[in-house]
């Protein structure tokens with residue numbers, strides 16, 4: 001119940017070297033015998049042994065084979081009389097727990113009648129008493145005993161060393177993990193599972209058995225996960241020289257999981273959402289997500305498991321680095337430069353949608369936080385995605401080869417250790433001693449200690465007489481909770497100058513001997529810096545922050561003509577896409593500010609629409625890129641640009657822009673649909689997925705236009721496509737086109753979808769989600785969501801289902817959620833409280849839907865505050881939710 005501070009880190013008073021665990025698995029009473037070998041840490045003054053526990057029933061404690069005295073301090077087991085020297089001693093702790101009652105899904109829990117564990121961050125203490133902290137690393141041997149018919153598969157980390165039958169229809173399996181690991185990487189799975197298996201031989205010539213375990217009946221959905229795993233193994237060896245270190249690597253899927261997946265050593269446990277994929281129930285986006293999450297967990301084997309975190313404040317050491325690695329993996333697998341760029345743009349869209357608001361809200365924290373009440377609340381987009389951008393900046397500053405050298409040195413120095421972000425930074429700088437990174441390291445490390453999104457202001461000046469172009473960049477960063485003032489960051493700004501003919505001009509800074517072709521990275525370290533380019537024959541358009549080279553907000557007062565020039569020509573796909581977004585954003589903001597209440601029916605100007613038409617019909621651009629350019633910024637992103645947010649006003653303007661885009665380009669959309677609708681036999685590759693994406697977007701626009709006076713045939717065609725689709729992407733796109741347009745056929749299609757997929761949990765999640773995200777027409781969505789809460793297939797206890805309905809509504813449908821009558825907020829408060837009694841981690845995620853309440857216009861602001869205060873006033877609130885709402889109201 002107290003705040004944990006980074007500054008208070010102290011090494012453990014004891015080490016635990018060896019752990020022998022024996023489980024007698026029973027749903028309501030599992031018995032756990034924990035035999036440990038401990039020794040005092042000679043570097044720490046002598047003190048009692050304090051072992052963490054949480055909701056355990058303690059039966060017996062034995063010290064060196066004898067009963068011993070102990071006491072409880074809250075949930076902590078305290079032993080005063082442990083041996084004094086530094087010699088190892090044996091401690092035996094016997095406890096029981098109740099997996100069936102474990103609705104928090106931390107520790108040992110049941111899902112579909114099978115046993116699973118989740119130990120990160122502090123779940124191991126719900127299995128046995130332990131020094132449950134990542135810098136205590138031990139070797140584990142685990143024996144599992146259970147009923148053989150009910151639990152035929154018994155798994156734990158490492159290698160299977162023994163198995164056999166026991167009396168009374170029971171059996172056992174003993175596993176030994178040869179690698180020392182922290183307790184958060186411990187795992188157990190027991191149940192009725194089947195596996196897809198594949199033997200592979202890696203470059204290093206070593207043989208491995210890869211297994212993907214699922215429930216019987218789901219095996220046909222595991223091919224993509226297995227292929228993704230094989231690709232991951234090969235990629236990590238090829239790109240980073242990191243080989244698989246175990247004979248056997250297992251992935252297991254469960255449908256009840258708080259997060260996406262977990263990198264337990266050799267026994268990764270996954271949410272089914274990130275393992276199961278077949279064409280009839282999973283979309284292209286689902287296939288991509290499986291690939292990237294399988295990659296992410298596999299890559300943790302080195303960045304997380306072999307080298308782990310000293311304490312939880314260092315979480316981004318493993319998470320930021322591993323997200324960076326999974327992003328690079330997906331880009332490398334995507335193949336073409338265009339497909340790579342699409343992936344990069346999608347990553348940036350996600351960062352801006354989730355991390356930028358976090359950095360501007362009450363939960364803002366540095367990539368390496370300074371304090372927490374509940375560590376689970378700090379598995380955030382700042383730790384993960386901003387952390388990945390920080391790692392990406394290392395690579396930008398030292399180059400790809402330099403980054404590889406840094407990684408090599410990091411593993412050379414720290415394999416088998418629990419370390420800090422400083423250790424990673426030092427390895428990168430020491431491996432590249434002549435780099436700008438090495439020179440600027442202390443300043444670069446401000447990315448770890450300062451929260452907030454820096455703003456970079458750009459101003460350009462062309463001097464025709466001198467043939468120079470002068471670019472001035474200034475940086476600032478707004479105050480965040482606890483950090484009123486920020487020192488300047490090191491900001492790599494990749495840029496180019498685009499000539500009148502649309503090509504990149506050679507770049508020559510005034511102190512350079514000769515020009516370079518294409519792009520150059522300016523490294524901004526001061527509050528303001530001016531760069532003069534020479535030999536510039538005609539006025540260029542600057543293309544700034546190419547590839548999104550730093551996680552900053554770029555303020556640049558470009559003219560519409562400059563942005564249109566970049567949209568038509570920029571050689572950098574990110575900046576080209578960004579130019580289009582800026583044009584749309586500017587229009588939206590002008591409309592929102594200008595006409596209090598009255599929205600123009602045609603907010604988008606002809607030049608912008610013509611530019612979009614040119615992109616849509618462009619013979620050389622890929623469909624996936626076109627779809628990104630032709631997707632307008634969403635309501636939340638627009639809200640993030642405003643000081644005062646009126647969600648209904650934003651919604652009205654977005655609606656008008658969307659309708660205008662649909663109707664003005666109707667003929668072009670029809671062309672795009674016909675041109676891209678056939679993709680042949682289903683394959684999730686980027687080219688066919690891009691074609692499906694663009695066809696789906698076109699159908700969406702055509703149905704929208706049809707319900708507003710356009711061509712009437714399209715809803716019927718969408719319904720037909722929905723019925724006949726050979727894959728989930730086309731089917732769901734057609735269904736959401738109907739739901740999005742509000743056409744009468746939407747109801748029929750939703751009913752049919754339910755009948756088709758009522759026995760497919762992941763597909764049914766989409767059905768709940770689609771309805772929760774539907775356009776609000778006269779306030780109809782909230783009553784519909786309330787009705788769905790009572791649906792026999794809905795349960796708040798299953799996180800995926802709760803997310804599909806309640807989170808989709810509160811986090812994903814701003815116009816329906818922010819109601820003038822405050823009913824959306826009341827719904828939110830009721831669900832947070834209801835969920836908190838079941839699963840505090842999931843409840844705390846839902847609580848974050850109100851992060852931006854303070855910027856809301858009235859009457860939303862006061863009503864939102866009242867709803868948050870109602871939650872905060874509940875006396876028995878979990879630490880998880882309490883931390884979120886307290887910060888929100890501070």
Ligand code: HT7
Nearest residue numbers: 120121258259261262263376379
């Ligand atoms: N490292 C894993 C984190 C995780 C987690 C954290 C809190 C509660 C439940 C959890 N399940 C998994 C996931 C990852 O980043 O790979």
Ligand code: ZN
Nearest residue numbers: 296300319322
């Ligand atoms: Zn991770």
